[in-house]
Amino acid sequence: MTASLNPDMFDAACPTTAMPFQIGDKWTVMVVLCLEDGPRRFNELRVPLRRVTSKVLAETLRSMERDGLINRFAYDENPPRVEYELTPLGRTLLDLVDAARSWCSENMDDLVAARAAFTARDPA
Template sequence: MVIRCLEGGPCRFGELRVPLGPITPKVLSETLCAMERDGLVTCTAYDENPPRVEYALTPLGRTLIPLLDAARSWSETRLPALLAARHAGRRRRRGPAPEPPGRARAVDPAS
């Protein structure tokens, strides 16, 4: 999601938090630091008052955008099949419906 947010150009920390919804500042900060360490994001601090820091995708980080586009296209195309499989899996896990309370189950004497 951070890659998508930075796709349009550099952003400040507060600008990133808005589209990322409920992400905590700590998690966003850790994510940005990890992405910077991995060479996907640059962090530029400007000597201004108040201080300003901007995050931007590196050329390496931009190489992930086509992969994200492909994953989105795949999921949009296959969403109906994915949801059908999920629904079928839930039904299999639940098994037969339980007996209503107060009803005795028939016991097979051969078992």
């Protein structure tokens, strides 16, 4: 028999509650990859991230800035220019992203098969 889960395992005082959960968000990972080679402007990010709305991208960037993963630089120019860049903390995510990509690559056949089997038995 499996032991009961601790009801306080995610207590507000637990350090894991401060974890930036958005690192599992698909847009955050994609932004990290877009910024890997250096700073980018918002519209530059929109090119490969064309499936994300401007609102969601802006929210993602704000969350990443709040958690210290990126820096936002606003330049007093006409028209205004804003660039986003990974911080040293944000760059540490590159190792995690690489590990997740490797895992997906190694397990893609099993993932696709599991999804197909699930859809076949539960098409809703």
